[in-house]
Amino acid sequence: MLKNYWYILFLLFLSSLVTAQVPGDSLSFITSRFSSPQLSSNFEKQLNTYNLFQNFNYGTQFGKTFIGVNQSFRSTVIRSGTISIRDESFLSFLGQYDFSRFVSAGAHVNYNVYTDDKKLAINSSSVFNSTVFTKFNPIAGLSITPYGGLSQNEQIGITDRGAIYGAEALLNNVNVSEFNLYSAMKFQNEDISPRKNTLRNFKFNIDKTFENSFRNQLLGLYSEQRKDFYFNADSLIMDDFDVEKNIQSRIEKRVSIADRVNVTTSVPGLIFFVEGSAAWRTIDRDTRYVAMSNITTSSFDTKIDEFKISLKPSLRYVRNNFNGILRINFSERDEKHNAKYIDGASEIIYRLRQEQEKRKNNIGKQTTISMLGNYYITPIDQISISLFHRKLTYDTPSELNNDDRDELLSMFSLEYRRRLTPFFNLFANLNGSINKVVYIFKERSANNNTLRVAKLSSGGYLDLGYLTSRNEAEVSANYTVYEFEDLNPNLKSFSFRQLVLRDSTSLKLFRSNYFRFLGYMKFSEQGDFNWNGFANNPVRYLDERYAEPTFEYRYKHLSFAFGLRYFSITTFIYDEDNQKRMKSYYRSTAPLSIISYRISSSIQINIRGWYEFIRTESNIDQELVNLFFRVIWNI
Numbered sequence: 001m002l003k004n005y006w007y008i009l010f011l012l013f014l015s016s017l018v019t020a021q022v023p024g025d026s027l028s029f030i031t032s033r034f035s036s037p038q039l040s041s042n043f044e045k046q047l048n049t050y051n052l053f054q055n056f057n058y059g060t061q062f063g064k065t066f067i068g069v070n071q072s073f074r075s076t077v078i079r080s081g082t083i084s085i086r087d088e089s090f091l092s093f094l095g096q097y098d099f100s101r102f103v104s105a106g107a108h109v110n111y112n113v114y115t116d117d118k119k120l121a122i123n124s125s126s127v128f129n130s131t132v133f134t135k136f137n138p139i140a141g142l143s144i145t146p147y148g149g150l151s152q153n154e155q156i157g158i159t160d161r162g163a164i165y166g167a168e169a170l171l172n173n174v175n176v177s178e179f180n181l182y183s184a185m186k187f188q189n190e191d192i193s194p195r196k197n198t199l200r201n202f203k204f205n206i207d208k209t210f211e212n213s214f215r216n217q218l219l220g221l222y223s224e225q226r227k228d229f230y231f232n233a234d235s236l237i238m239d240d241f242d243v244e245k246n247i248q249s250r251i252e253k254r255v256s257i258a259d260r261v262n263v264t265t266s267v268p269g270l271i272f273f274v275e276g277s278a279a280w281r282t283i284d285r286d287t288r289y290v291a292m293s294n295i296t297t298s299s300f301d302t303k304i305d306e307f308k309i310s311l312k313p314s315l316r317y318v319r320n321n322f323n324g325i326l327r328i329n330f331s332e333r334d335e336k337h338n339a340k341y342i343d344g345a346s347e348i349i350y351r352l353r354q355e356q357e358k359r360k361n362n363i364g365k366q367t368t369i370s371m372l373g374n375y376y377i378t379p380i381d382q383i384s385i386s387l388f389h390r391k392l393t394y395d396t397p398s399e400l401n402n403d404d405r406d407e408l409l410s411m412f413s414l415e416y417r418r419r420l421t422p423f424f425n426l427f428a429n430l431n432g433s434i435n436k437v438v439y440i441f442k443e444r445s446a447n448n449n450t451l452r453v454a455k456l457s458s459g460g461y462l463d464l465g466y467l468t469s470r471n472e473a474e475v476s477a478n479y480t481v482y483e484f485e486d487l488n489p490n491l492k493s494f495s496f497r498q499l500v501l502r503d504s505t506s507l508k509l510f511r512s513n514y515f516r517f518l519g520y521m522k523f524s525e526q527g528d529f530n531w532n533g534f535a536n537n538p539v540r541y542l543d544e545r546y547a548e549p550t551f552e553y554r555y556k557h558l559s560f561a562f563g564l565r566y567f568s569i570t571t572f573i574y575d576e577d578n579q580k581r582m583k584s585y586y587r588s589t590a591p592l593s594i595i596s597y598r599i600s601s602s603i604q605i606n607i608r609g610w611y612e613f614i615r616t617e618s619n620i621d622q623e624l625v626n627l628f629f630r631v632i633w634n635i
Helices: 002-015 235-241 347-358
Strands: 038-046 049-062 065-079 083-098 103-116 124-136 142-155 158-176 179-192 195-210 214-232 245-264 270-287 302-319 322-339 362-378 381-395 405-421 424-439 449-463 467-482 494-508 513-530 535-555 558-574 580-598 603-616 622-633
Touching: 124 158, 142 179, 158 195, 322 347, 467 513, 513 558, 535 580
Parallel strands: none
Antiparallel strands: 038 049, 038 622, 049 065, 065 083, 083 103, 103 124, 124 142, 142 158, 158 179, 179 195, 195 214, 214 245, 245 270, 270 302, 302 322, 322 362, 362 381, 381 405, 405 424, 424 449, 449 467, 467 494, 494 513, 513 535, 535 558, 558 580, 580 603, 603 622
16 A cells, blocks of 8 residues: 555656646647637627637547647727727647657647737737657656747847747546546746746646545645746936846746545435635746836835635535535635845835835635525425625735725525426526625725615516517615715715516517517616615616517528617606706617528538617717627537
């Protein structure tokens, strides 16, 4: 038995010689990344925004050779007074040849491009990596892949080139003495002088089940990533160091450990779960060039240390007509901010920056209790109930930070469902919540408030084969009450009440013809509110309506629908006599067409478009085209 434990430790050590980006599927050289072949394209135009998304993923094995390609492109164009364009492109190519069951070799190309015409700090960047690799499979389930190649990294017009090298490994569900082992690791250096990017990641999972009644999972994570960024240098940096751009390094380290235990108790249907975890995170920023002749508070770099611990016990019970789960979560997070001292800098200026950073220090403690249960009263009657309660304590150690507060949130939901006939189901749902926020210090206590929400909905679902219809009516009320509104004229308690009617119906007219209707009506009222007297003074009223009737024709794999799309929203305000008066009006009427064509079992094209005729309260007519185009190819 001792020999088997040493074997487990040897496997973890062997795979930890390299590190993996988390999650494990981010490993670059595993063929399973291409295991879901698909080609899809989606174009949307709505109002003044155009979105295009295209994705292609394909992998195939023929003989001893594997070829995999993953490509995606996303473009967003916004037309207003000016045209704003943002593009993101990604391409990954993997070629691999298996010399034997134990050794493979191949090449990998990775290309990322990001461009944005906005005046951002980093509005354009690209990364091109070309590597060759050798993959070793010494035992079943374990692969080790060293690699090396060239990298070209462009950022805000500056291109750096250099070597990229590293290794990654995957230990995938290896069973040793009934222990299931999983580990994913990656080590990578990108030497693109004067910048350097590094990656050090390690992740593991050890899973053991004892006699089908006790299961234990141990999970661990170590992650370290460094990224160097260019940013504009001021005149002093340019004169002192003869550079046009400064460089900032951002190093993030994460360490976490978690243990999960599942126990099947002696009580039939009762299972006990508990999970405990601890996590550490550090974010360290370093600026390459600092002008010592002009040190200010902004010259000092910063470091953030975060620690989080949590405990999550829960109980699950499944028996006869009832199933439910009870969860409790205790967690605490401690976040500390520090300024990093610069040798030779003024102690007074450094203490000012240190005090600025200490204001951000905070400690958050949270406790939550939740319960969910389903009970079948009879074979046709079901009742569901859910309860949730959370307490959050937010403390700031700095005396200059008065954001300390306590929050209480309670939520409940009660739902009843009944199958009246084989064709008609009835449902009713009641839910509500109370959220109370209390600031500890008087400087912010005027913001103390309580939000109460109540909602009741009911409806039914009819299915006669040729006719399906779902209808629902919902009424809700939100009340936000400030405790000290008398002391602050800018804060007023208010209410928001709403009635919503929804309908979705489909009727088969003939063999291949259908009539469909989708629509809703919303009536909303907002007003000043007095909780003590439960009195409401309406201020604003909204009338929103939407309807989409269509006729659909189907022929084999082709579906064509045409109809009308109607949308209107009218805003009213109340005058001194408490009478409604229209303030704004928007109405859109549009002929609508929808085309769906399944070329084969794997290729489908969807087109949806409408031409809007818009009218507002100013009686200015507008016309607008909206188009959604999508192609899906499940290769």
